[in-house]
Amino acid sequence: MTNTAHPLNLAKQGPQGTQNAHGTLEYARPHGSNLVLRGWMVDAEGPFESIVVQPTLGPAYNAVRIERPDLGQAITTLPLCEYAGFHVDVPLEQVAGGAFVELVLQGLRGGEVRAQMRVGCRLLPDDFPTPPAHLSMRVSHTELDYLLQAGGMKTACDFQRAAARHGMPAPKRILDWGCGPARVTSHLQALFPGAEIVGTDLDHETVGWAAMNYPGIEFVGGNPEPPLPFDSSSFDLITGGSVFTHLTAEMQEAWLGELRRLLVPGGRALVSTLGSFAADMRSTDVSMCERLAAAGFDDQMHDATLDGVAPEGYYRGTWQTIDWTRGKWSESMTVLEVEEAGYENYQDLWVLGR
Numbered sequence: 001m002t003n004t005a006h007p008l009n010l011a012k013q014g015p016q017g018t019q020n021a022h023g024t025l026e027y028a029r030p031h032g033s034n035l036v037l038r039g040w041m042v043d044a045e046g047p048f049e050s051i052v053v054q055p056t057l058g059p060a061y062n063a064v065r066i067e068r069p070d071l072g073q074a075i076t077t078l079p080l081c082e083y084a085g086f087h088v089d090v091p092l093e094q095v096a097g098g099a100f101v102e103l104v105l106q107g108l109r110g111g112e113v114r115a116q117m118r119v120g121c122r123l124l125p126d127d128f129p130t131p132p133a134h135l136s137m138r139v140s141h142t143e144l145d146y147l148l149q150a151g152g153m154k155t156a157c158d159f160q161r162a163a164a165r166h167g168m169p170a171p172k173r174i175l176d177w178g179c180g181p182a183r184v185t186s187h188l189q190a191l192f193p194g195a196e197i198v199g200t201d202l203d204h205e206t207v208g209w210a211a212m213n214y215p216g217i218e219f220v221g222g223n224p225e226p227p228l229p230f231d232s233s234s235f236d237l238i239t240g241g242s243v244f245t246h247l248t249a250e251m252q253e254a255w256l257g258e259l260r261r262l263l264v265p266g267g268r269a270l271v272s273t274l275g276s277f278a279a280d281m282r283s284t285d286v287s288m289c290e291r292l293a294a295a296g297f298d299d300q301m302h303d304a305t306l307d308g309v310a311p312e313g314y315y316r317g318t319w320q321t322i323d324w325t326r327g328k329w330s331e332s333m334t335v336l337e338v339e340e341a342g343y344e345n346y347q348d349l350w351v352l353g354r
């Protein structure tokens, strides 16, 4: 099959430091004396010659490259994705103790690091709750529990790293807005011990399931439109992973105002958007990419995932450039940072301050 680079090449610049690769951690579980990590990783040039895994402490490990014909078929905008798979074993003693470990996967060509993917993971108990398939599908388009968990752990670590960079290493009260069945929320406890954690979502079935399965976290049913039933200035950290990616411009503005109301002065909101990086890497929808390039924002796509759950016409596939978003969102919040592809190595991660 022929793979072609996306013709529009919308992403303007890599993030500071080593560029984020595009990829997914799909599996992070112990086997015997090792933690086994599997996934895939590429950049705009395609797969890397080699992938090295660097734990925070200790030696680096070489990953084994795995052929992935499924990826080659799914991602047609990047060259040779069928060679982007990796598998690596990290000795369990490197990750023991119940805490999260952070590993950096570096992709090399010609002996040089070209891009990286940071992953965070911890050893989960065998009885760690996983949502029923239909709820899992609603938030991550997968029924596979290991895929949901690996992604949730990585994302929670993406949030924690950003919070720590912006003066919030130990928030007292955290709201996970648009938490779904707690794919990410369920890992925030381990990353922010001592914090009071609240999850909310307009999808009351997911919130109900999460409330029954994660007793240490409070879950509250939300609404498509603000306000939420919380006092002003009641959270010092708000996370919102892939929620603005589903809202019209009008709803984005309304919810930015609500997040601002809920934050304490000096509080931080960590939210993600679908931008040029994701469009260049994955989208085969050329007309959407053209609208994005022309206007900087596109909320015209209907997303059927929440048909029957969200109000009709509410749930969108929303794309926005960094320039458009910075300009618009600065009217409601202080934009402290945007890390291109800083959320799941795919969406752009925003750090907003009140």
Ligand SMILES: C[S@@+](CC[C@H](N)C(=O)[O-])C[C@H]1O[C@@H](n2cnc3c(N)ncnc32)[C@H](O)[C@@H]1O
Pocket: 138, 139, 140, 155, 177, 178, 179, 180, 181, 182, 183, 184, 200, 201, 202, 203, 206, 222, 223, 224, 225, 240, 241, 242, 243, 246, 255, 306
């Ligand atoms: C792609 S899913 C991400 C879920 C979760 N953050 C995660 O990363 O697993 C988007 C979620 O946002 C929720 N959502 C969308 N608009 C919302 C709103 N206005 N208020 C609360 N939740 C909302 C959806 O119901 C859905 O659970």
